Amino acid sequence: MKYGNLILEKKEYVQVKHLLNLSGFTEDVETKKSFVKFIEELKTAHVLDEEDMPQDIVRLNSIVTVASYHNWEKTIQIVQPAEKDLKANKISILTPMGAALFGYAEDDQVVWNFPTGPKELKILNVIQNAANSSLNITQQ
Structure with missing residues (x-):
């Protein structure tokens, strides 16, 4: 992990914690395990002000290119x-x-348990843009 821990912006940290509390999780056991891991990672996250946020961190509205080791x-x-x-x-x-990538940085390798089993992912690229929420991303 590039920065040692997840890096989160203060307002997004509060927003994500609120969403997790409201979600009530899910009935799917594997998805529930994913959220439990995410909550544990949030406990040790570095929470920064907006102006201190590195540009290569996966945040809300970030456009992220991710790859697995299965091509x-x-x-x-x-x-x-x-x-x-x-x-x-x-x-x-x-x-x-979403939980697997949030707070990680470009070039980080992430090992996460998905409903289909554990996967190792690499974050290839992260783009920040306030207008990202209106973009239509095409699948590669």
Whole structure:
């Protein structure tokens, strides 16, 4: 992990904690395990002011290119649950993939338990843009 711990912006940290508390989790055991791990990682996260945030951190509305070691690569946008749109590759923060990437940095390798089993991912690219929420991301 590039920075040693997750890096989160203060307002997003509060927002994500609130979303997790409201979500009530899920009935799916593997997805529940993913959220438990995410909550544990949030406990040790470095929480920074907006002006101190590195540009290579996966945040809400970040456009992220991620690859697995099974020749799979995809560009997605991490969004709030109400903004999710799988056809536009907008993934909710309250999905295993959203939770797995949030707070990590470009070039980080992430090992996460997904509903299909554990996967190792590499974050290839992170783009920050306040207008990201209106972009339509095409699948690679």
